[in-house]
Amino acid sequence: MISKSYELRLDRFETVLSALLHIKESLDPTLAVRYSCRMGVCGSCGMVVNGRPRLACETNVYSLGSAEISVGPMEGHPLLRDLVCDFDEFFENHSSVNPWLVRTDVEEKFSSAKEFPQTRSEQDQYLPFANCIKCGLCVDACPVANTNPAFVGPQALSQALRYNLDSRDQGSDVRLELLDRLEGVWGCEFAGSCSRVCPKGVDPALAIQLLKLDVAKHATGRAA
Numbered sequence: 001m002i003s004k005s006y007e008l009r010l011d012r013f014e015t016v017l018s019a020l021l022h023i024k025e026s027l028d029p030t031l032a033v034r035y036s037c038r039m040g041v042c043g044s045c046g047m048v049v050n051g052r053p054r055l056a057c058e059t060n061v062y063s064l065g066s067a068e069i070s071v072g073p074m075e076g077h078p079l080l081r082d083l084v085c086d087f088d089e090f091f092e093n094h095s096s097v098n099p100w101l102v103r104t105d106v107e108e109k110f111s112s113a114k115e116f117p118q119t120r121s122e123q124d125q126y127l128p129f130a131n132c133i134k135c136g137l138c139v140d141a142c143p144v145a146n147t148n149p150a151f152v153g154p155q156a157l158s159q160a161l162r163y164n165l166d167s168r169d170q171g172s173d174v175r176l177e178l179l180d181r182l183e184g185v186w187g188c189e190f191a192g193s194c195s196r197v198c199p200k201g202v203d204p205a206l207a208i209q210l211l212k213l214d215v216a217k218h219a220t221g222r223a224a
């Protein structure tokens with residue numbers, strides 16, 4: 001990989017993303033960087049900054065405590081160019097766990113008046129896992145995902161739990177059966193690096209351990 005150095009004068013409120021955009025505007029218009037919201041919502045500006053996967057738009061340059069900042073692409077996703085990675089496989093893994101509300105009653109689809117109220121405590125079950133912005137930092141940090149491309153990964157697994165915990169969902173049996181395999185929950189070695197880098201506090205490592213319990217209980221129930 002070719003590395004390049006640039007010198008910039010930055011004020012204390014700059015982020016890594018704004019520094020990269022200065023480079024792109026005034027020093028190197030060919031630099032490829034992906035971003036959209038600039039406020040930690042869209043999940044598109046993930047990269048490795050000073051050796052750690054981070055969102056460039058949420059990383060203040062001064063908070064890094066160094067006059068030299070190294071920036072590179074995430075290594076857990078295929079590289080397209082410069083700082084831009086290919087997320088096709090990431091989104092395939094995400095979709096593979098049915099990350100949507102599954103309902104078994106076909107009739108209710110045609111009833112526009114049907115409502116599914118939830119209590120606050122029912123919402124509290126899944127909300128801690130519902131803040132995922134699909135930035136892929138957890139997958140980049142995961143040692144298993146980096147060595148076993150078949151592993152579905154911490155993002156997809158945390159989202160499987162998010163929907164399993166939703167009182168409106170009826171798809172948990174299928175998800176638990178899908179994930180009862182080495183490339184599913186049993187691939188996780190509980191390194192915990194996914195949770196350390198998640199910018200939204202989703203805690204995929206906790207989600208996967210909870211999911212392992214549910215998968216084991218479900219498998220035992222099926223065998224009985």
Ligand code: SF4
Nearest residue numbers: 132133135136138198
């Ligand atoms: S779980 Fe966290 S780190 Fe992983 S994709 Fe979602 S927001 Fe990003």
Ligand code: FES
Nearest residue numbers: 038042043045057
């Ligand atoms: S640009 Fe949207 S999260 Fe960084």
